[in-house]
Amino acid sequence: MTINKNYFARHFVLMLCFLFAAAAVKAQSAEKEIIDAMNNSALEWNKGHLDTFVSLYDPSATMMYPTGPVGMTGITDLYKKSYFKPDGMPKQNLRYFDLKVRMLGTDYALVTGGFTLYGNKLPERSGRYSLVCIHTKTGWKILHDHSS
Numbered sequence: 001m002t003i004n005k006n007y008f009a010r011h012f013v014l015m016l017c018f019l020f021a022a023a024a025v026k027a028q029s030a031e032k033e034i035i036d037a038m039n040n041s042a043l044e045w046n047k048g049h050l051d052t053f054v055s056l057y058d059p060s061a062t063m064m065y066p067t068g069p070v071g072m073t074g075i076t077d078l079y080k081k082s083y084f085k086p087d088g089m090p091k092q093n094l095r096y097f098d099l100k101v102r103m104l105g106t107d108y109a110l111v112t113g114g115f116t117l118y119g120n121k122l123p124e125r126s127g128r129y130s131l132v133c134i135h136t137k138t139g140w141k142i143l144h145d146h147s148s
Helices: 005-047 050-054 072-083
Strands: 057-065 068-070 093-103 108-118 125-136 139-147
Touching: 005 050, 005 093, 005 108, 005 139, 050 072, 057 072, 068 072, 108 139
Parallel strands: 057 139
Antiparallel strands: 057 068, 093 108, 108 125, 125 139
């Protein structure tokens, strides 16, 4: 039996095309999941659900401060003290813009964009952020936050 080398080459190329297409579909799905999670977190912020907002962070997450990285206690304390009123409602509403997701393999992503705090007769404030996200059993979570 004679095996045609072109037969194997064609099938190999077809398999590669299938694998690349499958990876592209998975990446698009991940990007949509991350963007949806970010937008949902802003909605939760605006409702005064700080605990739900911070649940987007992985328990081992860090945030970069001028003095260096802090963990979840520091992250939660920052939001409570600086951005929320004693009654549990935010001092201003939150919205994201210019969200971009760059996949770093299958389980990690770099998310960049901007945020605006607005409303309640306070001056609007905007800034930029970069987030490293990780895919976990419960979905995409922020592993590291660097906002300015």
